[in-house]
Amino acid sequence: MRRWPGAGTAHRRRGRDVQEIRNKLxxxxxxxxxxxxxxxxxxxxxxxxxxxLRENAEYKAAIERQTLVRGRIDxxxxxxxxxxxxxxxxxxxxxxxxxxxxxxxxxxNDEEKTFELVVPEAADPASGRLSIASxxxxxxxxxxxxxxxxxxxxxxxxxxxxxSLRTIxxxxxxxxxxxx
Numbered sequence: 001m002r003r004w005p006g007a008g009t010a011h012r013r014r015g016r017d018v019q020e021i022r023n024k025l026x027x028x029x030x031x032x033x034x035x036x037x038x039x040x041x042x043x044x045x046x047x048x049x050x051x052x053l054r055e056n057a058e059y060k061a062a063i064e065r066q067t068l069v070r071g072r073i074d075x076x077x078x079x080x081x082x083x084x085x086x087x088x089x090x091x092x093x094x095x096x097x098x099x100x101x102x103x104x105x106x107x108x109n110d111e112e113k114t115f116e117l118v119v120p121e122a123a124d125p126a127s128g129r130l131s132i133a134s135x136x137x138x139x140x141x142x143x144x145x146x147x148x149x150x151x152x153x154x155x156x157x158x159x160x161x162x163x164s165l166r167t168i169x170x171x172x173x174x175x176x177x178x179x180x
Contacts, residue, residue, distance in 0.1 A: 017122040022083050024121075029076045032069050040066045083119070091168055096143045098132055099168030104140070107148075107159040115140070136160075 040062060047059035091097045096117060103114045115130045117140065123131035130137040139151030140162070147162045166174075 018083060018086060018119060021119060021121045022080060025076050025080050025083075029073065029080070032073050032076065036066065036069050036073065040069065086119075088168055088172075092142070093167060093169050094144060095167070096140045096162070096165055097167065099171065100140075101166045101171065102140055102143075102162055103164040104160040105163055107161060112163065117141070 043062040044059065044066070047056055047062050050056055050058060053059050086098065088099070091099070096102055098117055098119065100117045101114065102117070103112055105112050113128070115128050115136070117132050117137050118129045120131040120133045123129055123134065125134075130140075132138065132141060135153045136151055136158075139149050140160070143149055143162050143165070145162050145165045148159065149162070150157055150159050152158075
């Protein structure tokens with residue numbers, strides 16, 4: 001059985017993933033808001049004072065940066081809203097979902113692999129932490145032990161059998177799944 005290094009072993013870290021991601025996004029949001037409110041207006045005003053705006057590279061760059069920052073602020077706010085809607089108590093009790101630890105048999109090469117399903121920002125495929133938004137992550141959502149699943153990946157169609165499943169609820173009961 002191939003067990004990815006770190007899959008299921010980072011009990012303490014995993015429990016804080018969602019909150020740590022929220023914290024990082026909130027810090028980024030504050031920095032972006034500071035830039036849009038305090039720094040960029042000064043840059044734009046300084047660039048305006050340089051003269052003809054049609055040929056003013058500094059002005060154009062500051063306006064472009066302002067547009068990019070506003071776009072990123074919208075993205076960060078949206079992601080924070082999405083993360084705030086994650087309700088562990090509403091996740092399925094007996095099927096794979098966020099926080100589940102699955103051991104699967106890769107039917108093509110008869111190799112067992114262990115995956116933990118995590119939010120995209122916490123994904124680390126090299127250590128077995130798969131995003132619930134990835135093709136394999138999406139394919140495993142809703143599956144139970146014994147299920148066989150065919151998943152289309154960028155490398156072609158892959159077939160897995162779910163050998164074992166520990167949902168977030170089972171892991172929490174074992175003291176192993178404090179993801180919220």
